[in-house]
Amino acid sequence: MSDSRPVTAFGPDFPFAYDDWLRHPAGLGTIPPERLGTEVAVIGAGAAGIIAGHELMKLGLRPILYESARFGGRLRSEIFEGTEDIVAELGGMRFPVSSTGFYHYVDLVGLDSAPFPNPLTPAAGSTVIDLEGETHFARTLDDLPRLYHEVAAAYRAALNEHADFAALQQAVRERDVPGLKRLWDPLVAQWDERTFYDFVASSRAFQALSFRHREVFGQVGFGTGGWDSDFPNSMLEILRVNLLELDDNQHFILGGVETVLHRLWRQPAACAHWPAGTTLAGLNGGATLGRACRIARRGGGFTVTDQWGNARDYAAVLATCQSHLLTTSVAVEEALFDQKLWMALDRTRYMQAAKSFVMVDRPFWKDIDPATGRPVLSMTLTDRLTRGSYFFDNGPDRPAVICLSYSWMTDALKVLPLAPEKRIALALDALEKVYPGVDIRSHIRGNPICVSWESDENFLGAFKGALPGHYRYNHRMYGHFMQADMPPEQRGIFLAGDGISWTPAWVEGAVQTALNAVWGVMAHLGGACHAENPGPGDLWPAIGPVALPD
Template sequence: MNAPKPVTAFGPDFPFAYDDWLTHPAGLGQIPAARHGESVAIIGAGASGIIAAHELMKMGLRPIIYESGKFGGRLRSEIFEGTEDVIAELGGMRFPVSSRAFYHYVDLVGLESRPFPNPLTPTAGSTVIDLEGTTHFARELEDLPTIYKEVAVAYRASLEEHSDFSALTQAVRDRDPARLKALWDPLVAKWDERTFYDFIVSSSAFQALSFRHREVFGQVGFGTGGWDSDFPNSMLEILRVNLLELDDHQRFIVGGAENVLQRLWRQPAACAHWPEGTTLAGLNGGATMGRAVRIARNDNGSLAVTDSWGVTRDYAAVLATCQSHLLTTSVAVDESLFAQKLWMALDRTRYMQAAKTFVMVDRPFWNDPGPDGRPLLSMTLTDRMTRGTYFFDNGPDKPAVICLSYSWMTDALKVLPYGPEKRVELALAALERVYPGVDIRSHIRGNPICVSWEADENFLGGFKGALPGHYRYNHRMYGHFFQRDMPHEQRGIFLAGDGISWTPAWVEGAVQTALNAVWGVMTHLGGSSPAENPGPGDLWTKLSPLSLPD
């Protein structure tokens, strides 16, 4: 019997097969030889910026990259002091296998991935769930009290009741755009203005259960835990995560996710126009530009970017991959470059808070057996302020890493005013209540590493979390790369990033919008995709997301 087709990040709003476009032997496209060597500005050296730059370089353009902070964006792998390879993944740390376009680049640069130690997975080994002062140890769902199984069953039933989820999943597996849109588009109108919490409480399955069941679901979630942070969000955002299996079958990048971009920056590629051995690093003189502070239209029609030192350079096109709020707070963008409806979408985008606290320890001591024969510590989900605690084992005799706390929204704001040492103290105090008598402190080495993305002036938040009614805003941002019908004064500047995508917080959205922008820049400069490998803009009219009336 044939194995079922895998679920991939195909649609559902715009069901275009980005991974097939990437791997087609005909290539993504080409630009006229007269445009070869022209410079394109890329604002941001994160996943979208570097991947778009790599593909534009291959077409014979010179991508010039501006970065206001740290190379890598929210693929930020911080190395603990005194080590070479012990890391804290401050941004993206777990990558679902359905992210086929992202893994294209992981494979291209020769990096390895391994299963992520999520709750109730074999990689985690064991999981502890601590709610309202009661602790449960489990290796799989069947080890937990009945209420947890009832919650899991109820959520699956809710998905079927409200969205015909099995049929939707099959359409994604089959990569059937017509069937997928026939099922998905009615859900857009039905659920855009309703919350995740509304989806839960209005389902027959949860109505038959208690408030306690909803509390448990909010803490443990349907995958990696902590989903009450998303209860106010538009249900469409959650449905996409479920449907595309973004919260399932996740892996981590050995050596750090940032290495995907670091290697792509230095890796030669076969390019039009440029000589053999050309790299992004080489085209940028070995380093990125600094902060971009202004984007404007010149009298000659080209676009000009001014850096923080007051130097202005002209470009054939500009790609902005930074978080959208930076386009009104950090970068002075001429208002005429975007339509007012797009400005509304960019400004009204809502970003969620996210915080992580990591420590390095001398060894993976949590595997030591306790008095009850269980491991001393386990992957932990709790209603305490740590919310999620993860363990990263680098080998029995090597320094290891504990993510003491990964939290969102209100839980992230609780630690916002505090420095790393205070955050560690708060996390340890919480874990000591879950694991009384277990000594974590004596194993800690070096200095902790922490992040609050909302406190970083280059981000102002962790990732987008669309509120009810935000579908129209997302549609405007995502579809901006298709500029055929725009006024000329608004053409040539493009947007990309996971916040522009339909799937914020997942790197696949950053990759897919980067590829949309590549097509946009290519066609803006007179190029095209080959007929046998049409790009996203070539199929936009046929596959474009549902338009809701204003």
Template sequence: MTDLSAFGPDFPFAYDDWISHPAGLGAIPAGRHGAEVAIIGAGAAGVIAGHELMKLGLRPVLYESAKFGGRLRSEVFEGTEDIIAELGGMRFPVSSRGFWHYVDLTGCDSAPFPNPLTEAAGSTVIDLEGESLFARCLDDLPDLYREVARAYDAALEEGARFSDLQAAMRARDAKAVKAIWDRLVPAWDERTFYDFITSSEAFRALSFRHREVFGQVGFGTGGWDSDFPNSMLEILRVNLCGLDDNQRYIKGGVENVLHRLWRHAADCAHWGRTTLADLNGGATRSRVVRIGRDASGRIAVTDTWGRTDLYDAVLVTCQSHLLTTSIATDEDLFDQKLWMALDRTRYMQAAKTFVMVDRPFWNDIDPATGRPLLSMTLTDRITRGTYFFDNGPDRPGVICLSYSWMTDALKVLPHDAEKRVDLALAALGHIYPGVDIAGHIRGNPICVSWETDENFLGAFKGALPGHYRYNHRMYGHFMQDALPPGQRGIFLAGDGISWTPAWVEGAVQTALNAVWGILHHFGGATDPANPGPGDLYPELGPVALD
């Protein structure tokens, strides 16, 4: 395990240490044991928060509008048991220490993800403007690509004191992290990723072609031009936390982590040894259609079948736009400034197209070139990124024909699965002429466009310049002592509430913030030997602007 983790930089708190400490997360007064807490959404944030609240002696009641797992969605191909397409999260950096705590707890196995230019991919083809380059590592590519890589490293040093800041994060020196990061926030909140690139000394010395290649090929997992309009702070966090490096996938599907956690027996205050599934009667409640404050002061949650239950605490983990589109939410539950932040959250589009094939034929060697028939592929064509998943020589393989964001995702939005496959095969046919991919396809393709799903309305948050203040309001909402009584007791979690959207670690960390907030709301406290996020937030919390 790398010594780098998602320790900050906005709030440098060691979540992995907190959840693994022998003292536990804290204790709730015995008189509050057994109290019900509504959790809206059975994704990573909801299930993890439920697991920890159960251990504290509360009864989490989970509601789910559609599919258990949220955006950790592993779709099984028809006619198989474990050949899957990862429609949401599919690659998980080892620096996501909080997430890996639960992977280890549930006994799920993992393997290196086949990202470009990695040993797991075997080989990579970069196809730009009709020219294809074959490589197994960066040194196999022309000098231009190494110049781009060096320029980005230099830009990070110049604009963000990257080495010093990452060294402080590795050492878990919270004060040193804040001393550097808190000065970067006002400098880069209102400037874009593209501005960071073009204004750096390193890239100004290079050509437009270098910037263009950087946008198409990027760093780590591939091209990042879809993020060029985003706040540079968003990208700095990804780099600093190592989120785009050293990634792994979960064998059999990442959704299994949540299913296993749902059924994982734990020693709990009040309940003894039990599971989330047992406390919920084996199934989640249905879609939530209304949240409001009852005349008694408790929070009323109504499901799609008209059942209303009252709770002293509610945790909302769904995407924020659902609070104004799908769930009739009492406006008085949140301050209007928080409503502004929730409604201004900008979600990015994303599309994936998967097919199952008879075997991992891409490993066959082309006798004319001595190379594999197909390689992990980055291209400016409609497919953008193509990935290959080998389940063994005698088992079906899986190809993610296309993983694209924003404009590239919108290009296929009107089309059905078969048309999307046709478009992808046509694009790949220009890169690999003569290779019969279609002849190996078995069963039906599996596709997703998250922006068309009524339960998501987009894939993940992509903060624009000037959104830091909004993020700060959402992230810090679990600290409720200063709120009026009518706004207390309802909490927010999920990667869209976090500083690291699109990464499951953000869902984990905000879920744990909410656990502390609910613990505090019920009159509980942490052990002095293991202070929680709310205990250290006044000292180490994110810097405030204006």
């Protein structure tokens, strides 16, 4: 009988229980007394930077934060003009409950979450799927035509055919490290160089169906929507999403996810060395430093120079920025990284994404059309320009929010050069074809909020999307915190962020790599974990990711 324990983001490449490490009463570890108060540079005030800074502070170190633009990174909650708490989530907006490391910090700062209005979920209420001009209304999968059931069943069959998925997920539930590695590690060699589309098209289940089934799968997909933008990616990337239920049971953070980081920035914690009431904000004088423009070796440590020419010396550096910025915006001394790591950082491929939001006077989409007896608008998946449209209800007497369009890759590039007003006009034109006669425009208030992450000089893309053959690159980046065998000139600078992780686009990857870096900094400065609570670096030799030959 299957285990009832929940799926968490445990492995599969490195099955270390980060949530247990965080919760253990012994704490993460200790720093030698002579190193207490040591300054460590943290480049980037996003999720990885703030979480790493918080934990380094608790160890008795002094993390100094640099931020090139806006606090929060891609956890960006933009407040609509004229309101105090009506937000558009421009970056991360849906957070699977399997992300137990991330929710540790959500709980720590006292924030609540609610189910995200994904398609065919109770939170959405109703869903409309519009493909090739044919529209279907549904509240659950049972309401959709047979073809959609066949697509869903075929993908489940493909997962079990190619990956023994049920056994894999049971090993994740049980946190069965030997069992998980026995099943997962062979899949790395089998599927690193093969695409998501190959996985689907080569399965017996999909081969027994038509091209139309694969086309619908690409447009509507599984979980939150269509995944054809990911068809060129390495199948390992998608398998992790499925296995760890990253695309299932998702919540959004009430009040805006950026609030998690703002609160953690000001959150007092019990710290070694520092007095009671110490906060990360306090150790930084209440504000981050500006853009880090140069990182260079200085003696046994580093010098970081900011945009104003101010140089400060540090014992260690943690870079959480997007990897391409380390060769474009930040002048990083080349000798600090091995050439194979530079290859990985430069070759990492990032995907494009665009979102367009409007604020409306009220959640009018819940109005019932007397002719059909259905809501006038529903969560919408379509092959039109908008791709995915989502509706956020803040209460019957308050302004509401519509994400008119969330799109990736080619669909995102279609609107890249366009001003917000033009993007909104195109989205409305597309939705009016799905919902003829529904007047969305009359409900819009204020100015739209839009984003294209690839046009932002501080991000150059939304999130990593590993291509076939990129496992080795990911392994080099993720394992960089293990530095004992590196030459001395390469030690002491660390990497973190979801782009360094095995799970790009999910904040849990930022959390886990931040905690790896915390362990790395602690070890670099002569510290260690408590024997009863070993950290990721302590267990790496035994359970680290499988290595593929070069």
